[in-house]
Amino acid sequence: MIQPIAQPESDFYWENLKKEKIFIQRSKNTKKFQFFPREISIHNPNEKLEWVEVSGEAELYTFSIVYVAPHKNFIDHVPYITALVKLKEGVIIPTNIINVEPKPENLVIGMKLSPVFVHKNNQPTLLKFQPKK
């Protein structure tokens, strides 16, 4: 795997994933969400940002099934499912769909997903998704 290296504006996001909490940034006045964490609001640079905890309920926006590893660290993982998922709050998050056979027929765009927190000792927790039971 490739480990993310948190930056000052994203420390809060990564620290909370470790506690199995998902925090997304929102512009204080317009109440519009944004992903990924930034120092400024992309909706209105004059607005302050606030962190909001979200449930992680999401739907599948699109996906691919990777057969050829794009990096040596993923050779043991193919085939795996990469996806863009849309949170209830409207933002799109890049991730993997896990706990399902990587076959196109198992993946329906729009299907409901729930979050899975994947912990690795001493490494940042990664936010993945699985089909909602």
Next chain:
Amino acid sequence: MPNINKLKSISGEAHIIGVAESNEIGKVPNKSPIALHAEAALNALDDAGLNLSDVDGLFTAGWSTLDIAEYLGINPKYTDSTSVGGSSFVIHVAHALSAIASGYCEVALITHGQSGRSDREPMPRNPAAPMAQYENPHGIIGPPISYAMAARRYMHIYGENNTREAMASIALQTRKWANLNPKAYFYDKKMSEEDYHNSRWIAWPFHLLDCCLVTDAGAAIVITSKERAKDSKNGSVSILGAAEGHDHSMISQMPDLTKAFGTYTGPQAMKMAGVSHTDFDLAMLYDSFTYTVLITLENLGFCEPGEGPDFIKSKILGPGGNFPLNTNGGGLSYTHPGMYGIFTVVEAARQMRNQAKDRQLKKCNLALVHGTGGLLSSTGTVILGKD
């Protein structure tokens, strides 16, 4: 906003007078990437009838002009290392036009060289970039996966079977052009429909034959002023319109996975050149993947969103057809060293200067050249006219 009236006033003020590849392209393990830059530069200058000492503007991507100029032993007075993916070299054509029209330089040299195949130049990753934090840890790395996710979204909106058929058709017709180009990686290899459908999965929904090649290659372009182009050795091609831009870096930030920035750069370049869709004799559209061509046709306005598959069915893109597309054999079947954009310009200039040999179009007065770079992130459109 870009000032269209000022842009119209510089339309045609710069001309391409030299284009070339490196001596060999394809598998070239015995040459470094920077040597491929240098080789192509000398070849293009020879095509232009000029010497290295004539060059006063230098443009490159993937490298800094510092390294290229030092290697060539020149001191450019105008330098541009714009690197926004494989489209960069098409964008450099626009920048060269602007630099020449405003007097910053008189002879612009654009160089490219990559050893994608022989792999001595692994892509550097910036660990502080958002991509390294949010996409790469999930194995979302490199173009095939990102473009595949965009293609899957397109299929969801507009239908899987017609999209697949269009993608297959692009791969097959592009290969037919490659079969006429001795420099093409797949010059000697025909492709059947079965070959396409039976080729292995890379990143579903992409088969191997939906994906561009990975080769070693270099190329270069020489551009000069209208005045100086008049007595060029092998003829010149006028730069009539140009536009560039980008709207995201990571695929997860793309506003609409079926619309790249060509929706702006296509119409804008055409407006600057004063031409419309039916005027073109040739379209050179960066084909990193079959899907890239499909949405580029839509994004540029050759057809409406979602009508790409019907458009492709209604035209013949291959040799002898009514919509000549990627006549060199494209990134899919000719060459693709990592950032292919420069080769789209090289081929368009060759077609207009009657240098395309077996694949020479009967008539090629106006060409549209379009680069797509990054993860469908950046585009550059250039309109070229025969002199």
